[in-house]
Amino acid sequence: MAREQMTLDEFRVKFNEIKAKGFIPSTRNGPTGIGHTFETAIGYHEDNIALPDLGEVELKAKRSGSGSMITLFTLDRNAWVMNQLDAIRKYGTIDKKIAGRLGMYFTLGSKPNGSGIYQDAEDGYAVVKHTDGTVIAKWSVEALANQFIRKFPGLCLVSADTEIRNGREYFHFNKATVLKGTSVEIMRQCIDDGTILIDLRLHDKGTCARNHGTGFRTFENRLPKLFSNIQDL
Numbered sequence: 001m002a003r004e005q006m007t008l009d010e011f012r013v014k015f016n017e018i019k020a021k022g023f024i025p026s027t028r029n030g031p032t033g034i035g036h037t038f039e040t041a042i043g044y045h046e047d048n049i050a051l052p053d054l055g056e057v058e059l060k061a062k063r064s065g066s067g068s069m070i071t072l073f074t075l076d077r078n079a080w081v082m083n084q085l086d087a088i089r090k091y092g093t094i095d096k097k098i099a100g101r102l103g104m105y106f107t108l109g110s111k112p113n114g115s116g117i118y119q120d121a122e123d124g125y126a127v128v129k130h131t132d133g134t135v136i137a138k139w140s141v142e143a144l145a146n147q148f149i150r151k152f153p154g155l156c157l158v159s160a161d162t163e164i165r166n167g168r169e170y171f172h173f174n175k176a177t178v179l180k181g182t183s184v185e186i187m188r189q190c191i192d193d194g195t196i197l198i199d200l201r202l203h204d205k206g207t208c209a210r211n212h213g214t215g216f217r218t219f220e221n222r223l224p225k226l227f228s229n230i231q232d233l
Helices: 008-020 033-042 084-091 141-151 184-192 220-226
Strands: 048-051 055-063 069-074 102-107 117-122 125-130 135-140 154-165 168-180 197-204 209-211 215-219 229-232
Touching: 008 033, 008 168, 033 055, 033 154, 033 168, 055 168, 055 220, 069 141, 069 220, 084 102, 084 197, 084 209, 117 184, 117 197, 125 141, 125 197, 135 141, 141 184, 141 215, 154 220, 168 220, 184 220, 215 220
Parallel strands: 055 154
Antiparallel strands: 048 055, 069 215, 102 197, 117 125, 125 135, 154 168, 168 229, 197 209, 197 215
């Protein structure tokens, strides 16, 4: 049965009711407890909420001041300039968890890591490079912006203060912000200033590379920087 849609005004009313309750106990232990608790409180049990005023909007609850990282999307299509297995064998490191396995499990930044690999934004591309000048992979910023828009046509970001009482986490949901719209220029700037970090996830399988999908990640508290339209509810 189709889920009944909720208008933005209806969502605002429900959110303010939840906010007025103050701290409420988590419905689930662990990092995912905040999302599950809010979805339960508002009456949804799925990742997205249908707000006809805005279209399909993804709901994301976060702890206030959280420095946690989230993966926005993965994208590898036509990106690798260097053969992936060759890149692993030239620039990879030994896996600490699986003895002897060579891989490239790196979250990159603008400064070279221990293997000399870093990310850069140049000439309309997000680039993974080595300090020896080798371009390992590159994505057009336009392709990244389009992928981001497909994944996040809109985002309703809900923040909560937290308390631990007798070993149980409690949340006070006290801020909701609707985020929409991005652009190639916003995406380029976010790559350039490190708001978006490229996450390589591949290893040597012997005869080929096993790639789990290159992730594009950010910190939860930096999510508003990815959008052009920010509206507090």
